Amino acid sequence: MFNILITDGVNKDEIERLRKSNFNVINEFFDGLGLGEKLKDMDALVIRSKNKITKEIIDKACEGNRLKLIIRSGVGLDNIEVDYAESKGIKIMNTPCGSTVSVAELTICQIINIARFVNISNVRMREGKWEKKHYIGTEIYGKTLGIIGMGRIGKEVAKRACAMGMNIIYYDILGKMDVPNKYRFCEFEEVLANSDFLTIHIPYDKEKGYLITKKEIEKMKDRVYLINHARGGLVCEKDLINALDNGKIEAVALDVFESEPKFNLELVNHPMVSPTPHIGASTVEAQKRISAEIVEIITEYFQSEEGRKNIRLAL
Secondary structure, X not given: OEEEEEOOOOOHHHHHHHHHOOEEEEEOOOOHHHHHHHHOOOOEEEEOOOOOEOHHHHHHHHOOOXXXXXXXXXXXXXXXXXXXXXXXXXXXXXXXXOOHHHHHHHHHHHHHHHHOOHHHHHHHHHOOOOOHHHOOOOOOOOOEEEEEOOOHHHHHHHHHHHHOOOEEEEEOOOOOOOOOOOOEEOOHHHHHHHOXXXXXXXXXXXXXXXXEOHXXXXXXXXXXXXXXXXXXXXXXXXXXXXHHHOOOEEEEEEOOOOOOOOOOHHHHOOOOEEEOOOOOOOOHHHHHHHHHHHHHHHHHHHHOHHHHHHHHHHO
16 A cells, blocks of 8 residues: 655545545645655655755655655645655656636736726725725726746636737747737747736746846836736846836736745735735635646556556665
């Protein structure tokens, strides 16, 4: 029987599916070296964003010579020392499909939100203020939406934005994508220069660091709207605040931050920022899909030749 530790990110029905498939599932949160100690007896680990899988945790887990699979419940892998883990024979996987629609819908929600001052006008009314004349927004119909990263989420955002009358331009590191001809591929700087709204949907690369700094902001249109639901490390928060203060950027929607769960209070309290606490995948439907995807990964891995080979080597 294989031991599976789930610290977060799998619903009860899917845990029962694993148990019925003869997996021994421990559904309990561990962190730090306590997690590493527990992993000495585990064959697989499922985490979400609370856990940071460091070299120290990996080394401790490897003392048991059992751990062969780590699954991130979600898309980003920046909380895992991926290269180091793989060098120790541990396979790293994520669940890229489950949250696509939910993140795309939140993006569309925030595009409308910041265009029409929904967030800040709601706050002011709760303070007893009627400031109708302060909130003259803009229609998104006919505006240009620039998408950085035309992967699964980018394509779903484009589909919805196009249906609402927005013009779509995009940049992707892979070049032109298999998308409708009405979506126009542009180089990165061209997207910056021509977008009324700009949304980011790419992974974070710690080797490259920030995607958006003062330099990139200066190339954008005046009064541009920016949405980041990808990773906080892609946007320099200090430069973002300065651009909001000087009016270069009209408004921002953020679901991710440079530091989580601690965050920059100056940024989230700015009247032209609409913040959410990394809830892009936080829907009932997304969590069901993610949980099902995790079960399929675990089942297929331990039935595969690769899984059986790694298990034999560990014995």
